[in-house]
Amino acid sequence: MTTTVIENSTFRQNLWNSAQSLAFPTALWRLPKQTEKHFLISFDGIPQKSKIDFEELGSGFAFSPFENPDGQQTLFLKADLHYIFDINESNTNEFVKEVITPSALNPNFVALTNGLSKANPPKQKKQISKQTQPEDFIQLVNQAISEIKRDVFKKVVLSRTKQIVLPSNFDVVSTFDKLCQAYPSAFVSAVSLPHLGVVWMGASPETLVSQDSKGIFRTMALAGTQSAYDADGNLIKTSEALWRQKEIEEQSFVTRYIINCLKKIRVREFEEEGPKTVIAGNLMHLRTDILIDTIAINFPQLATVMLDLLHPTSAVCGMPKADATAFILANEGYDREFYSGFLGPVNIQKGNGETESQIFVNLRTMKVEDNLATLYAGCGITIDSNPEKEWQETEMKTQTLGKILNTEI
């Protein structure tokens, strides 16, 4: 791994711009509670679709849509270039570690480095097209509650969109940096898919699966939402958070779903911690952590198997899964695309030399197309849901990214 101190902190920005103008798929991410910013470029103009097998795949970045029943729809951005940007101890200069650098003769790399000083490609104008209206969402929630009363399913996660025209000075890399600063505990990402003309950005609070270099597998059940601030705008202490029966039940569905997945593969030895209150940006959730030592149980492929079984969990879909999915697809009225899918680094080396895979649920996310951002937010509907409150909850969720965009929404 070569490390170079960069005098000029615009290098990362120039690299992004150059990859954009050459239409190379690119992923930029920062793991929770870390300072390293990872930068990956793939020279395949259209990322291959591939089932995620952590044992088989090389280094790359997984990006899955919500609808991915057999796992074959996951885009895999192969790491042709992987740099890690970090700050030194005095927090002044960014430095770069070149984890994967293409050969200096590689024509794609030559084009990329030649384009380093190029300006951002000009933005086209896009008009607000379709976003969910409150009355439509409230009607949808009422319809779901009727289905729950008829015993069709017990929980369904319904979602909506909100669109914002971005200011003319909007730029992905500086927005990514702002998200990293505002949400140190989130998985912050920006994924550019030039073949679709979109960049997806987000600050996710939810791990779907991870497996570290010591063989420790982790997943979590995250659900139940309330503002992290009281009526006077003061941050509520997590130890003083009060939860209603509705949220407690809503979150327990997710824990139960994960444990059922483990039962299917006869894994009984797991550590379960929680539920506890956690802060995620402007919100609080209930979270149960599940941890398994894959070496002790001799199950090295656990993360691969569980990714297949878990997605989509009851935190983004519902219970039972098949009935909740059918309701979402028939009634939500728009295509979730990559919202509530999953994303994250696969077999990626960190600055300390260890290789890890960490996959997150694509929440608190937005799709950027030209000057238009589409924000996505969902909420768990149970028999005790109040439709107006659920709408308010989605409003709070869109604020996680909305307030960073520095725009009135």
Ligand SMILES: C=C(O[C@H]1C=CC=C(C(=O)O)[C@@H]1O)C(=O)O
């Ligand atoms: C579906 C979302 O959040 C999930 C994760 C945490 C809390 C949730 C809830 O309270 O409904 C959702 O299950 C979203 O942010 O769009």
